[in-house]
Amino acid sequence: MIRFEHVTKSYADGTTAVDDLSFEVAEGELVTLVGPSGCGKTTTMKMVNRLIEPTSGTIYLDGDDISAIDPVELRRRIGYVIQQVGLFPHKTILDNTATVPHLLGWPRKKARARAAELLDLVGLDPATYGDRYPDQLSGGQRQRVGVARALAADPPVLLMDEPFGAVDPVVREHLQNEFLRLQSTLHKTVLFVTHDIEEAVRLGDRIAVYGAGRIEQFDTPATVLGAPATPYAAEFVGADRGLKRLSVTPVETGDLEQPPIVHLDDEVRHAADRLSADGAPWAVVLDADDNLHGWVSAATLTGAAAAGDATATGKDAAAADGAPQGATVRAHARRMDAWLPLGAPLKQAFSTMLQYDAGWIAVLDGDRFLGVLTPARLHEALRRSTTADAANIARDEVSLHTVHDV
Structure with missing residues (x-):
């Protein structure tokens, strides 16, 4: 579904944010990009919806070279969730959620019905929350609205940039549980950026462990924890990786x-x-x-x-x-x-x-x-x-x- 082929992003000051990146995300797969700040994981994500243009290399979306797609049209095909949510403060929760369907020209009634369906799916009763405004919701509730809005037009691909990083640990775990429940039903192709290895392990079908502008290891959570490919990967996942394996080892x-x-x-x-x-x-x-x-x-x-x-x-x-x-x-x-x-x-x-x-x-x-x-x-x-x-x-x-x- 998403394929990077020798993608590099360099800046005029000589900084290379991403260096010769090649990997693939299968349809319906949730891949977490994990690493320290400044390692290139967010740059990688933003190149998928062309918020950042690569210096060289090619990115394919469902077989299409994204450089040949109009950026606005491309972004309407991709759900995008960020840490600060970015809801419109002057619009109700229902209208916020219906934003992309409105932009795509859906009839108002259809767009609002879809928004109500998605709010219910993320655990927010539209009859209770639909007419409220963002400042009337908690941080966790706003984050749910952000997920619902990203899903409103039923995009095949979802980009999530530290989506649960701005809430407290209890709410964060609850949001992770809810998102896993949604993903088990919707099977979206997801790129999920996080700096938290435990979150990456818990959510990802596969994990891309980033070093400085490149992927040190790309494998299942169990393999990354059990057999780190490089000394850097071993150091990043931590000496307590045996304990982290508890999250990805099922009872048989x-x-x-x-x-x-x-x-x-x-x-x-x-x-x-x-x-x-x-x-x-x-x-x-x-x-x-x-x-x-x-x-x-x-x-x-x-x-x-x-x-x-x-x-x-x-x-x-x-x-x-x-x-x-x-x-x-x-x-x-x-x-x-x-x-x-x-x-x-x-x-x-x-x-x-x-x-x-x-x-x-x-x-x-x-x-x-x-x-x-x-x-x-x-x-x-x-x-x-x-x-x-x-x-x-x-x-x-x-x-x-x-x-x-x-």
Whole structure:
């Protein structure tokens, strides 16, 4: 979709902002350009919509040489989001969002309907926010309007220059989540400039790590973190790149342990005996369809079974068989809040463990229970991912050695 061929941008004072740049962004791909200030990443982006003209080389958009396209026409085909948003202060949010459709000659009714649709898509109810003005919105809300406006004419390409850099960290993370949700639906071809390696890792399908006017490494986030191509790339991504990998390493079925399982309608006595035989301190509780319900401790089941025995004493013990007729796990199961979906990043798993002070968390595929992830297995998953990338093999082909193997 976007292709750079030996592109250079030099200035009259001898400064070379971008030097012999060649790379390609595939259709529907989100590529983050990351590097320190002055490295050429914003210049690279601005050459795509011809806000800056290259000194030499060629840039192609969907196979067309952009130098042969009228700049105004080109920019109307490309969505553009900047850090300061640039909303018109005298226009309502709805009219701000409809700016490009208006410029393209859309009928007013159609343009406003499209604007309302996009505001709703970015989480701003047009009935509530449409008639407001930019100064009546928070920074995060204005940034959402900027994204909606860039998408209003449904451009195939989106350029984003530090779009979330002017908001606080909490709002920034929320905006990143919302943008990832949008991208999973819209599949735009995106160039995203940032100086934050964590943001680049979190958002990008691939990352271009910039040195001085050139790309030091262009690869997936996992590869950039696991196998930096140059000393510069290694220094830029940081000595804690192993921790950053938590954001791009998904939970897989091979990472999970299989704990003891009981069902809601199992009799308490039978469930207690099963856990006792296994020497297990707890079990996961599933419903009749094997969907996750919660968990129960062996001590709770043993206590309930003992109480049932005491109740049955002097009565028809043979009929009662220990616990009272109908006493099941259902009455003793506890809710499980510590869970996450298969494929979630290890960072989310680690955060969930800390949030609930949990020694393990359940992993689900939809509602279906797959297993549990423990801190030890989380660490193993991270090590396998790092080793797999370094050796260019699949993660499940990695064999790990621990102190227990000695």
